[in-house]
Amino acid sequence: MTDAVFRETAAEPRTQAVPLSHLSLELGHLYMEDFEAGPEHLRRHFARVRPWAEAARATAAAGAGGKRPRISTCFLIDDYFTRFAGPAEVVPLLLEEADRAGLVVDYLARESGCAVAGKVPVAEAVAGRIVEEPPPGSYGLRPPAARTGWLANGERGPGARAPQAMKKAVWQPPKETAARRHSVFLDVELWDDGPDGHRTWSCPFLAAVWQLARLGLLRNEGEAVLVPQPHTGGAFPEDWDELPPLVRLNPRADPFAAYRTCSVLPSRFLPVEHAVRVILDQIEVDPGALDQAAGRSARENADVPASVADRISYVFYAGQ
Amino acid sequence: MTPGETQPPVVLACGEVRTCLLPALQALDSRAAAQLLGVRADERVLLSERPNLYGRSPDTLTGVDCPLPSANGARIRAVGTVAAHASLTEGRVLQSSAHFRAPAAGPDHRRPWGHYLVRPGTVEPFGKLPYEAVAQGLLTGGRPGELDVGLIADGLLTRVLRHPLLDQRPPLKSRPTRLRWVALPTERDEGPSIERFTVAEDELRTVRLRVPAGTPSGDIAGLCDDLALHDWLLTTVVRILDGIRLGAGDPPARPRHAGERPAVVTALRPAVDHLLHLWMPRARVAPRLAPLWDALEERPGFTRQWRTLVQRIRDQLALHAIPHREAEWCP
Numbered sequence: 001m002t003d004a005v006f007r008e009t010a011a012e013p014r015t016q017a018v019p020l021s022h023l024s025l026e027l028g029h030l031y032m033e034d035f036e037a038g039p040e041h042l043r044r045h046f047a048r049v050r051p052w053a054e055a056a057r058a059t060a061a062a063g064a065g066g067k068r069p070r071i072s073t074c075f076l077i078d079d080y081f082t083r084f085a086g087p088a089e090v091v092p093l094l095l096e097e098a099d100r101a102g103l104v105v106d107y108l109a110r111e112s113g114c115a116v117a118g119k120v121p122v123a124e125a126v127a128g129r130i131v132e133e134p135p136p137g138s139y140g141l142r143p144p145a146a147r148t149g150w151l152a153n154g155e156r157g158p159g160a161r162a163p164q165a166m167k168k169a170v171w172q173p174p175k176e177t178a179a180r181r182h183s184v185f186l187d188v189e190l191w192d193d194g195p196d197g198h199r200t201w202s203c204p205f206l207a208a209v210w211q212l213a214r215l216g217l218l219r220n221e222g223e224a225v226l227v228p229q230p231h232t233g234g235a236f237p238e239d240w241d242e243l244p245p246l247v248r249l250n251p252r253a254d255p256f257a258a259y260r261t262c263s264v265l266p267s268r269f270l271p272v273e274h275a276v277r278v279i280l281d282q283i284e285v286d287p288g289a290l291d292q293a294a295g296r297s298a299r300e301n302a303d304v305p306a307s308v309a310d311r312i313s314y315v316f317y318a319g320q
Numbered sequence: 321m322t323p324g325e326t327q328p329p330v331v332l333a334c335g336e337v338r339t340c341l342l343p344a345l346q347a348l349d350s351r352a353a354a355q356l357l358g359v360r361a362d363e364r365v366l367l368s369e370r371p372n373l374y375g376r377s378p379d380t381l382t383g384v385d386c387p388l389p390s391a392n393g394a395r396i397r398a399v400g401t402v403a404a405h406a407s408l409t410e411g412r413v414l415q416s417s418a419h420f421r422a423p424a425a426g427p428d429h430r431r432p433w434g435h436y437l438v439r440p441g442t443v444e445p446f447g448k449l450p451y452e453a454v455a456q457g458l459l460t461g462g463r464p465g466e467l468d469v470g471l472i473a474d475g476l477l478t479r480v481l482r483h484p485l486l487d488q489r490p491p492l493k494s495r496p497t498r499l500r501w502v503a504l505p506t507e508r509d510e511g512p513s514i515e516r517f518t519v520a521e522d523e524l525r526t527v528r529l530r531v532p533a534g535t536p537s538g539d540i541a542g543l544c545d546d547l548a549l550h551d552w553l554l555t556t557v558v559r560i561l562d563g564i565r566l567g568a569g570d571p572p573a574r575p576r577h578a579g580e581r582p583a584v585v586t587a588l589r590p591a592v593d594h595l596l597h598l599w600m601p602r603a604r605v606a607p608r609l610a611p612l613w614d615a616l617e618e619r620p621g622f623t624r625q626w627r628t629l630v631q632r633i634r635d636q637l638a639l640h641a642i643p644h645r646e647a648e649w650c651p
Contacts, residue, residue: 120362129360221363308434309434
């Protein structure tokens with residue numbers, strides 16, 4: 001109802017707006033093995049990232065409609081799959097090496113914040129928004145091939161799980177739905193459940209959540225999630241859990257979320273990021289959040305692709 | 321969205337509504353309704369208390385890629401998503417409603433799935449859409465393998481009906497109804513109209529509408545949910561009155577015990593307890609579509625029939641409230 005005379009707020013959808021930059025530039029992911037490889041490893045990483053980061057800034061400036069582009073940088077630390085050291089030890093080292101390469105890390109995120117941010121089960125909510133790509137012939141029934149915890153970019157071939165009677169049937173290849181003549185079929189594991197019932201989200205799935213956070217498209221009951229917290233005081237805590245999931249390190253930084261994202265990563269991340277694209281292409285994001293990004297980008301003449309997966313980009317540099 | 325990208329106009333909207341009595345002895349309050357309809361962890365159930373209690377689930381999407389039914393047998397493949405929601409009125413009548421809209425034309429190949437997901441509730445044809453033929457095809461129902469919006473409404477209803485909040489003890493007997501609708505654009509500046517409302521056998525109703533270009537398909541679905549709700553109420557109350565023997569011609573075979581209710585009262589009471597207060601046409605219909613009710617009020621006269629039914633029930637109950645003496649009159 002649009003009549004303004006009488007309104008019921010609980011009866012109307014609402015979506016909190018978040019500030020948006022033009023580009024969210026990711027300067028890297030840090031895993032335990034990266035940290036264990038010593039400060040030289042981080043130094044080499046940032047030295048390689050630097051020229052690509054500058055190129056990404058230049059590209060963003062070209063697409064900002066003639067104005068100064070708002071660009072924020074971020075860095076993701078894995079505290080989900082393995083716990084190592086603590087913020088007090090890792091963060092100053094990280095910032096020092098970034099600074100040495102002439103890079104500024106505006107925002108720092110913990111990967112476990114992509115699983116559960118505060119009290120919000122973000123990953124579970126995103127999993128609930130998966131709308132599987134229908135293979136041709138889907139007329140309204142749920143796809144029978146759906147396999148819990150997995151997501152593919154096409155139709156699976158009848159595999160080893162087929163009943164015994166079918167084993168003699170001729171092998172059928174899997175088929176990518178959007179294939180151009182030949183398929184590049186990908187089947188992504190989204191999570192696994194431990195014997196204690198504890199669910200562990202896969203790295204590509206959390207990375208997809210991370211992309212949605214950077215695109216400002218995550219909401220919980222209409223409220224923004226993974227809102228950056230300012231870093232107060234000089235020292236960082238000893239324990240990862242004491243660090244907010246998303247910290248603003250640079251008080252003058254442009255907004256964390258952006259119309260587009262670019263991640264500069266070593267090429268070993270290529271398969272993970274392919275999986276991220278397959279996942280993002282099958283997630284129905286909050287329509288209110290989509291409308292906000294579309295409306296604002298149109299008003300400031302910033303070119304934003306309609307499709308969510310097309311808003312993310314990468315630079316993969318050679319090496320580990 | 322990318323500047324300069326123009327969309328072909330929407331020329332067809334279509335949907336199907338399932339309406340049934342909530343299988344629970346007691347009607348649900350708003351809180352329980354929010355639990356029942358919470359099909360998504362991260363989205364609120366919309367709850368309204370004026371002018372009556374009403375809850376509505378978030379939309380869920382189902383991907384489709386299949387031929388559209390068409391009256392002339394043309395095979396038109398279409399790809400996109402069908403939106404569906406469930407709603408509960410006064411904690412008592414449960415509905416699930418699935419619908420989509422279709423533009424006049426689409427590309428002749430399938431696009432990446434992300435393209436369709438940012439256009440929720442839109443199904444794009446390959447090439448040009450012969451929308452009159454498809455509208456007719458959708459109303460009469462397709463062949464196997466063609467788009468079946470009813471299946472999607474069924475799927476959501478089944479999911480909600482399995483909720484542990486429901487004790488599966490409905491207070492009265494009733495049958496679910498299906499209402500299938502299509503909306504086509506009006507000529508030039510004409511207002512919206514109902515071209516045909518058909519009550520077919522086996523609980524199927526079909527509605528054919530004309531709406532001005534740009535009418536949101538959610539608004540049309542809202543109107544059709546409202547029509548389906550009231551048609552179900554009429555159907556259900558008519559059936560209750562059909563199923564009992566009225567009048568005093570049939571004295572009880574044995575004298576009733578004190579406190580035992582006559583069969584008529586037993587049959588009519590659930591209607592009074594659970595249904596009679598639900599009649600409220602246009603409660604949540606978009607203002608620009610609300611006038612469409614006028615045609616149905618004129619002929620056959622939905623509210624006129626409802627008032628007559630309600631009066632009959634009240635008269636019967638009043639009659640039975642008078643101390644019963646027929647048995648004594650018998651020789």
